[in-house]
Amino acid sequence: xxxxxxxxxxxxxxxxxxxxxxxxxxxxxxxxxxxxxxxxxxxxxxxxxxxxxxxxxxxxxxxxxxxxxxxxxxxxxxxxxxxxxxxxxxxxxxxxxxxxxxxxxxxxxxxxxxxxxxxxxxxxxxxxxxxxxxxxxxxxxxxxxxxxxxxxxxxxxxxxxxxxxxxxxxxxxxxxxxxxxxxxxxxxxxxxxxxxxxxxxxxxxxxxxxxxxxxxxxxxxxxxxxxxxxxxxxxxxxxxxxxxxxxxxxxxxxxxxxxxxxxxxxxxxxxxxxxxxxxxxxxxxxxxxxxxxxxxxxxxxxxxxxxxxxxxxxxxxxxxxxxxxxxxxxxxxxxxxxxxxxxxxxxxxxxxxxxxxxxxxxxxxxxxxxxxxxxxxxxxxxxxxxxxxxxxxxxxxxxxxxxxxxxxxxxxxxxxxxxxxx
Numbered sequence: 503x504x505x506x507x508x509x510x511x512x513x514x515x516x517x518x519x520x521x522x523x524x525x526x527x528x529x530x531x532x533x534x535x536x537x538x539x540x541x542x543x544x545x546x547x548x549x550x551x552x553x554x555x556x557x558x559x560x561x562x563x564x565x566x567x568x569x570x571x572x573x574x575x576x577x578x579x580x581x582x583x584x585x586x587x588x589x590x591x592x593x594x595x596x597x598x599x600x601x602x603x604x605x606x607x608x609x610x611x612x613x614x615x616x617x618x619x620x621x622x623x624x625x626x627x628x629x630x631x632x633x634x635x636x637x638x639x640x641x642x643x644x645x646x647x648x649x650x651x652x653x654x655x656x657x658x659x660x661x662x663x664x665x666x667x668x669x670x671x672x673x674x675x676x677x678x679x680x681x682x683x684x685x686x687x688x689x690x691x692x693x694x695x696x697x698x699x700x701x702x703x704x705x706x707x708x709x710x711x712x713x714x715x716x717x718x719x720x721x722x723x724x725x726x727x728x729x730x731x732x733x734x735x736x737x738x739x740x741x742x743x744x745x746x747x748x749x750x751x752x753x754x755x756x757x758x759x760x761x762x763x764x765x766x767x768x769x770x771x772x773x774x775x776x777x778x779x780x781x782x783x784x785x786x787x788x789x790x791x792x793x794x795x796x797x798x799x800x801x802x803x804x805x806x807x808x809x810x811x812x813x814x815x816x817x818x819x820x821x822x823x824x825x826x827x828x829x830x831x832x833x834x835x836x837x838x839x840x841x842x843x844x845x846x847x848x849x850x851x852x853x854x855x856x857x858x859x860x861x862x863x864x865x866x867x868x869x870x871x872x873x874x875x876x877x878x879x880x881x882x883x884x885x886x887x888x889x890x891x892x893x894x895x896x897x898x899x900x901x902x903x904x905x906x907x908x909x910x911x912x913x914x915x916x917x918x919x920x921x922x923x924x
Contacts, residue, residue, distance in 0.1 A: 503544060503917075504526065504527065504528045504540050504542055504543040504544065505526070505527040505528075505543060505544050505546060505874075505917065506524065506525075506526045506527075506539040506540065506543040506544065506545050506546070507524060507525045507526075507527070507546050507548055507553060507876075507878075508524045508539070508545060508546070508547050508548065509522065509524070509547050509548050509549060509550055510522070510523060510524065510525060510548035510550075510551065510552075510553035510878070511548075511550060511551060511552045511553065512525065512535070512553055512554075512868060513552050513553065513554035513555075513846045513847055513850050513868075514847060514868045514869075515554075515555065515847050515848075515850040515851040515853075515854060515855040515866070515867070515868075516851075516855060516867055516868070516869060517847075518845070518847040518848065518851070519847060520845065520846050520847055522550070523535060523536040524536055524537070524539070525553065525868070525876075526539065526540065526543065527874040527914070527917045528540075528917075529917070530873065530874055530916035530917035530918070531871060531872070531873060531874055531917070532868065532869065532870055532871065532872050532873075532874050533870060533871075534870060535868065535869070535870060548878055551878055551879060551880050551911060552846065552878070552879050552880070552881055553868075553876060553877070553878050554586075554846070554850045554854070554868070554876070554877055554879070555588075555850060555854040555855065555858075555865065555866050555867055555868055555872070555875060555876065555877075556586060556587065556588025556589065556618075556854065556865065556866075556875035556876055556877050556913065556914070556915065557585070557586050557587040557588065557589075557831060557832065557850075557853045557854050557877065558587075558588070558589040558591065558853070558854050558857040558858045558861075558863065558865055558866055559582065559587045559589070559590055559591065559803055559804050559806065559827075559828060559831060559853075559857075560591040560755060560801055560803045560857045560861070561591065561593055561731055561755070561757075561803045561804075561805045561806075562578065562582075562590045562591065562592050562593060562803075562804065562805075562806040562828065563592075563593050563595060563805075563806055563807045563808060563824070564578050564590075564592050564593075564596070564609075564620075565596070565808060565895075566596065566609060566612055567596050567597060567598065567605070567608070567609070568596050568597025568598065569596070569597060569808075571810065571895065572808040572809065572810055572895060572896050573806075573808040573826075573894060573895050573896060574895065575609075575612050575613045575615055575616045575620065576615050576616060577893060577894055577895045578590060578616065578620075578806070578828060578894065579615070579616030579617045579618045579620070580617065580893040581826070581828040581829045581892060581893040581894040582616075582617075582618045582828045582829075583617050583618055583913045583915075583920040583921035584829050584893050584910060584913070584921050585828045585829035585830065585831055585832055585910060586831075586832045586877030586879060586910045586913055587618060587804075587828055587831065588618050588619060588865065588875035588876070588877070588913060588914075588915045588920075589618065589619040589620075589621065589858070589863065589865050589875065590616070590618060590619070590620045590621070590828075591620075591621050591622075591623060591647065591648075591857065591861065592609070592613070592620055592621070592622050592623065593623055593650070593652050594622070594623050594624050594625045594630070594650065594652065595630065595652040595653070595654075596609070598629075599625045599629055599630045600622060600623075600624050600625055600646075601624065601625035601627075601628050601629060601630070601636045601641075602636070602637070602641075603637065603640045603641055603643075603644040606622060606624055606641055606644045606645065606646060607644055609622055610622065610644075610645055617915065617920040617921075618913075618915050618920065619865070619875070619915060621645070621647045621861070621863070622645065622646055622647065623646060623647060623648045623649065623650050623677065624636060624638075624641040624646035624648075624649055625649065625650070625651055626638075626649040626650055626651050626665055626669075626676060627651055627656065627661070627665065630651040630652065630654045631654070632651060632654060632655070632656025632657060632658050632661065632662065633656075633658050633661050634661065635661070635664060635665035635668060636649070638665070638668055638669055638672060638674055639672055642672060642674055647675070647861045647862070647863070648674070648675040648676070648677050648729070648861060649665075649669060649674055649675070649676055649677065650676070650677035650678065650679075650731070651678075651679075652679060652731075653679050653681075653778055654679075655678075655679055655681050655682075655683040655713060657683055657684075659716070659720070662720060663720055663723065663724060666720055666721070666724040666726040666728075667724045667726070669726050669727070670724050670725050670726040670727070673727065674726075674727070675727045675728075675729060675860070675861070676726050676727065676728050676729070677728075677729045677730075677731050678717050678728065678729075678730060678731065679713075679730075679731050679732065680710050680711075680713040680714035680717055680730050680731075680732070680733065680738065681709055681710055681713040681779065682708075682709040682710075682712040682713045682716075683713075685705055685706060685708070685709035685712070686705045686709045686779070688703050688819075689703050689704055689705035689780065690702045690703050690704070690776065690780065690818055690819045691703070691704045691705075691765060691768065691780045691781075692704055692705060692706075692707060692765050692779075692780045692781065692782050692783065693705060693706045693707070694765060694783065696765055696766060696768075697765070700768075700771065702768075702818060702819065703819065704780075705779070705780065707735035707736075707737050707782065707786065708737060710733070710734060710735050710737070710738050710779065711735065711737040711738050711741065714730060714733070714738050714741055714742070715741055717730065718741060718742075718745045718750065718752065721745070721750050721751070721752060722745075722748075722750060725751070726751070727751045728750070728751065728752050728753075729752075729753045729754065729755065729801075729860060730742070730752070730753070730754040730755065731755050731803075731805075732755060732756060732757055732760070732779060732805070733754045733755070733756055733790070733793070733799055734756060734757075734760045734779050734782050734786060734790060735782055735786050735789075736785060736786050736789035736790075739789060739793055739798060742754055742798060742799075743798055746798070753800040753801065753856070753860050754798075754799050754800055754801070755799065755800065755801035755802065755803055755857075756790050756793075756794065756799050756801070756802060756803075757777070757802075757803060757804065757805040757827075758802055758803070758804055758805075758827060758830075758831050758834045758835060759777055759781070759805070759825060759827070759834075759900065760777070760779075760781065760782060760786075760787065760790055761787065761790055761791055761794065761802065761834075761835075761838060762787075762834050762835075762837050762838070763775065763781050763787070763900060764781055764782060764783060764784045764786075764787045765780065765781045765782060765783055766784070767781060767900065768781065768818075771817070771818040772900075773814045773815070773816065773818055773821035773822075774814060774825060774898055774899065774900045774902065775825075775900045776818060776821050776822075776823050776824075777805075777823055777824060777825065778807075778823040778824060791838060791843045791844070792843075794838075794844060794848070794852055795843060795844045795848060797851075799852070800852065800856040800857075800860065801852055801856050801857045801860070802831075802835065802849070802852040802853050803831075803857070804826075804827025804828055804830070804831040805824065805825075805827060806825075806826050806827045806828045806894075807823070807824025807825060807826070807827075807898075808824075808826050808894055808895060808896030808898065809822040809824060809825075809896055809898045810896055810898075811897075814898050822898075824898070825898050825899055825900050826892065826894045826896055826897070826898055826899050827899070828894065829892050829893060829894065830887065830892075830899055830901050830906075831853070832853075832877070832879060832908055832910060833885075833887075833901075833906040833907060833908035833909070834901065834906070835849050835853065835908070836881055836906070836907050836908030837906075837907075839881060840881075840907060846881065854866040854867075855867060873916055874914055874916060874917040875914065875915050875916065876913070876914045877910060877912075877913050877914075878910075878911045878912040878913075879908060879909060879910045879911055880908070880909045880911060881907065881908050882907055882908075883907065883908065883909035884905060884906070884907050885905075885906060885907075885909060886903065886904070886905055886906075887899070887901045887902060887903065887904055887905075887906050888902070888903070889901075889902040909923065910923060911923045
């Protein structure tokens with residue numbers, strides 16, 4: 503079927519343009535921009551709403567295998583479609599970890615039941631223990647798009663260097679979590695007066711800077727392709743800027759929660775605001791927003807981490823970290839747009855284009871020949887978020903009860919509509 507979308511506000515992250523136009527889809531691919539509608543096409547008037555590339559959400563935790571009660575491929579796909587996410591890049595911190603081709607093949611088969619595209623990262627070291635590297639070549643052949651131990655930071659620098667050198671020989675992308683593990687062990691908050699007054703064990707922002715400096719030193723030594731999954735402190739930005747200026751193959755990401763929340767949101771021990779790394783100061787948050795606007799930080803992601811009620815309804819130090827975010831990523835990102843901090847094309851550069859380009863995926867673009875993975879949304883539609891309306895199995899969102907703006911109206915994956923708002 504040929505579909506012609508008219509009267510749409512086209513958000514193009516490649517050209518960084520935001521203009522009214524039309525778009526034609528045929529056989530799952532964008533075939534024309536601002537062209538006349540083919541005679542046989544089905545017409546859809548977008549009513550002046552925003553039409554953008556579907557979000558590529560990098561770093562999503564799905565509970566298969568091991569924690570299917572928290573999130574399944576099916577429920578994650580439904581939440582993603584409702585949030586305008588058309589490609590999920592899943593993490594390997596499952597139980598067991600995705601550290602063998604057999605496990606990767608299993609989750610790839612399971613992911614076929616999702617309504618959105620799902621690609622997988624694999625573990626960098628066996629069991630994500632940081633000692634012995636996985637079969638990177640075989641895993642890459644089996645479909646792994648990147649390699650990461652997620653929040654398990656290796657203390658065996660020699661083993662990590664060997665893994666990076668081998669990855670460099672294969673052209674594999676390595677994703678690391680910049681953090682000094684000794685300093686950050688047991689921390690539940692960022693070191694500050696706020697944390698001290700509440701008796702919460704804290705970690706200095708320097709722990710991130712130290713971890714990033716080590717990683718960048720290893721990248722300079724090995725020449726590997728590297729992505730820092732979460733940069734959250736202003737102290738880390740100069741090192742990142744120097745690495746890019748020196749020609750290292752380095753990119754960086756940040757979670758939407760660190761762009762829209764700060765350490766004070768924890769309030770009186772609200773565990774839905776417990777994150778890894780912990781929420782930072784307002785100065786750090788503003789620095790991250792500016793880094794996204796400047797393009798120094800390349801990727802915005804939800805870091806969707808489902809947790810059941812039993813693991814969140816605990817004393818703050820003992821509660822599980824993380825929040826669901828597939829369905830709230832876009833409306834939370836609209837806060838940055840409405841604050842005037844970034845434009846919509848800049849947002850989708852970080853939400854869709856940059857992650858797709860870094861992972862070698864064809865998505866994230868509005869150009870002719872690109873897959874017709876699209877989201878139609880109203881950036882101004884207000885609503886009160888009720889966590890029990892989320893399609894994720896887990897409901898641990900910090901935005902529960904908050905007024906948000908930005909409503910997804912429809913989502914297409916490969917030209918097939920997978921979500922329609924009520």
